[in-house]
Amino acid sequence: MNAAPEPTGDGPGPLAEAPQTVVDAVPDGRASAERTVLRLARPYLGRLVGAGLLAAATEFAGLALMATATWLLMSAAGQPPLDRLTVAIVAVRALAISRGVFRYTERLAGHDAVLRMITDVRARVFATLSARRTAVHRSGDVLSRLVSDVEAVQDLLLRVLVPGSAAALVGVLAVAGAALISPPAAGALAVGLLIAGVALPALATAVTRRNAAEVAPLRGALATDAIDLTHGAADLAAFGATDAALHAAEQRATRLARLERGLAATGFAVDAAGVLVAGLTAVAVVLAALAADVPGVLVGVLAVGTLAAVEVALALVSAARQWTQLRPGLTRVAALLDADLPTPPSAAADLPTPPSAVADLPTPAPAVVSANGTGGPGRGGAHELRFAEVTVRYRAGAAPALDRVSLDLPAGRRVAVVGPSGAGKSTLAAVLTGAVRPASGRVTLDGHDLSTYAEEELPRAVGGLLAEAYVFHATVRENLLLGRAGAGEEELVAATAAAGLLEWVRAQPAQWDTLVGEEGGQLSGGQRQRLALARALLAAPPVLVLDEPTEGLDPTAADAVLASALAATPAGHSVLVISHRLSGLAELDEIVVLDGGRVIQRGRHAELVTAPGWYRDQWLLQAAAERGYLALRP
């Protein structure tokens, strides 16, 4: 009752320049979502068809059980010799037991097949997302919706397709069986089944969709109210606005309740109609059979069988409801996967795979420089990175985010890029890592254009601490090893010491195996930043990028950490620090000042502080303030 499509709530934010992924795009193609799911199900089709047949067998056994038992009783009333009933007695026993066993095996087989497929879907969704080179910013809500969308695929198969096709099959068999006894009765049964299995499900779909459309906006608004009242509790209390907000939310809750009460009447009318259809079909079948002079015992079999058959068909009503609720999620998953990206390597080699699913890993980007090739970047090698007149434009006609920026970063050079917010610092970092491609100009690594490097290759040469570094729900060690898989204990110690996290690690009972919690929730903001920095230092790519390395640290700590991080970088490696803070940059080889996407000043710190301009103004402002602060130690 609850899977109404959620309003996205993502307005165009400050990060809206980053291209949106298709996760949110809902295409118009009606049947395409199901087709995509079925295509994904192909490797498991055998198992799924098996599960569907077992489901049909379960329902059929139930129906046959009632029919045979009725025949048995009504025949017994005529007191025939016992041997005439033996077959039926055995059949009743067999059907009774097999119904339960069928149901058990069907559930096991169905769930197993679908869960195997979900494993595939998750891997594919992940592979699709990871193949995107563009930066993606997503809120937690959208991500958890992605997870539940993947589960919608599971529900579509288990609660809609498998029971739906089983019900359809049993319906056909029931009509065929009835036709053997009496064609007019079979006709009546067919009409009843069509109403119960086609008309009512269609009606249920329409009603569910309409109800969802009416309820969803109000539910969404109420969820927002709940967020405002809890997360904004302090603001409301401080400004004496709690009561007014509470009153508004309560009114909305009451309005929602009134709407839900109103909608319930139509929703359950479909279920009521189902009961009516079952009974009236039985009446019609009895009348038709009696009129056609069907033997009395078989009239009973037809009547009882009809009730059971319509009951089976009515399962399609709830399947239709489920389907309606699953559609938005399915459509999103399908839209994501339909981009037709490379098939991920299949771990289950023993499973039947279509010939198109190749076993080895295709590379989406042209890779002229391979890891084993001549010009490939290796760890520890010397590299020269060069920006030549690079211009980046996010939208045609908009002001460029980077405007003819040139920058030379030979091996061993240490450069800082500073500037006010919106100056293009983040764009510069995005260009460096290949997330954004320049509209004009060239970015080269050792003379080769960056775009010619394979996606997995580039981070080994250029990378480090990038914006919004994520801390995984794993141990400190696992988070660090992401930087360099084979790092030994001394390397871990050196990197964490340089980031100022070693003391904390040593103080933990589990040391390196301390769990950092979901999204690093067990760490403070400063500790998370230090962990991310340590990971970047451990990775130690020849061109180390540090985007706001001391974000969230207080000034004293920030200076110490930046100094030790720079000291920990091997001599032949070049470093690019991106910072809004000017302190601690005095030793760097060059400082580039960006404003409005253009380089407005460049030089060493000593030169820049003496020349009039943005850098000197900011330096004086910041230094004066910091001096005041630092002089305040008792």
Added chain:
Amino acid sequence: MNRRPFDPRLLRRVPAARRDLAVLALLGVLAAGLIVAQATALAAVLATAVDGRLDRPALAGFAVAVAARSALVWAQGTVSARLAATVKAALRADLLGAVGRHGPGWVAGQRAGQLATLAGRGLDALDAYFTGYLPQLVLSVTVPVAVLARVVFADWGSAVIIALTLPLIPVFGALLGWQAQAATERQWRRLSLLGGHFLDMVAGLPTLRAFGRARAQTEVVRRMADGHRVATMKTLRIAFLSALVLELVATLSVALVAVPVGIRLLGGGLALQTALLVLLLTPEAYLPLRAAGSRFHASMEGLTALDEALTVSATPVAPRAAEGAATPNGRGEIRFESVTVEYERTTALRDVTLTVRPGERIAIIGPSGAGKSTLLGLLLGFVTPTGGRITVDGVDLAAVDPDAWRRQLAWVPQRAHLFAASLADNIRLGAPDTPPDALATAVHDAALDDVVAGLPDGLETLLGERGHGLSSGQRQRVALARAFLRDAPVVLLDEPTARLDTAAEAVVLDATRRLVTGRTALLVAHRPALLADADRILRIEDGRVTELTPEPTGKATR
């Protein structure tokens, strides 16, 4: 976890639910009666049909019973959905009301997220409980009783067998349920870890990509998802097996009834109509119990939400000052007298004594987590001292009406919450009747003019959830505008320039200077830029406060 099928606290918390529950019970009794009536009529129809005759009254009776049952299904669904809507609305009001009663100190942190989810979509899970499980629960009581009562009159021997075998369903159900529960709990940690792995990996994709590990991780995602499958199948196998056992128990019980009936029928000792009645009714007796069992699982989520909601809204509220208590004058002296604040695991402030004279501008510095925000929280009444007291103009803050006191405060938090409303409403928070020119002045003072000019509908632009659409610098200026509009004698600023770049910081700083002019001000400062205009500077470290005297610039030791 609460495993009772019905929580009696519900009746106390939501008295309006009682009537609907009573109607639901009555409908359950009627439904049971109609099931019996329908079977009786059908048995009569079939018993005459054996001879090729049509028993018109019986067939009409059957049709009437079916029609009545259809109406009853509709009534049951409608009443239970109404009940669900009523209960959800009442619990939502209760939950949100609890937030208002307890105050922000109680809501802070993780509880905020939990409460928001619960009051928002969490309670919607109750629909499945009320419309699916509860009516079935009623039927699982009324139908077996009605069936037994009818069969006793038709054939008491069968009734005895039914009565003896019926309890097997709940007994087996409970035994198997415990087994399944234990197995699920053993697997739970593993299941949630494996289940959360996918989300964790997707959320961290940019970082994985930054280290060139995204592609390699696909294999790990697959492996973990496969581990999730294996663990899930383990628990499912037990659940399915218990369903199978219950079904077999029911089948065998029906067979126990049917076999003697058949034998007696064959021997001529039983009328066909009676035999048919017993055959049609017996399975009905076992069905609702099993259906209730399987639906219980689906409504677990709703029951858990219900339990949480009832527990949260019943949490006792700390006593608050009576109405009409004294309101201190914010232009008076603020004194902390050996104030100590202890949280569950840490001590935020130790024995702090401090006097703030009217009109003084005091900056507070110190490492993060030292207790700076706690100091402001004390003045706002979000935090209560565990030792010592705070007086304003000689009045103990513990004895004042917090709302009246807060009217003398303007607060600019570290991260102001912006509401999903228009920008104007966000600024007019707590003062919805502000005249437009006062609003315009506040906008101007907070240097928001350019922001307003850049928005499509100006001040009437609707902000997204949590102020989506504004940058941190812009949000901070909205918070400053709120404070300007408040025009209060005491201003509390909690790192108003944290997370801002220099350009934005300069703008916010200018506005802040205008705001504190002529008022008593406490500024928590993370960045040094705020300290220039302070009269006094306090340093908090480890919960202790030391006073620093600003030295003239020149001693530029670094």
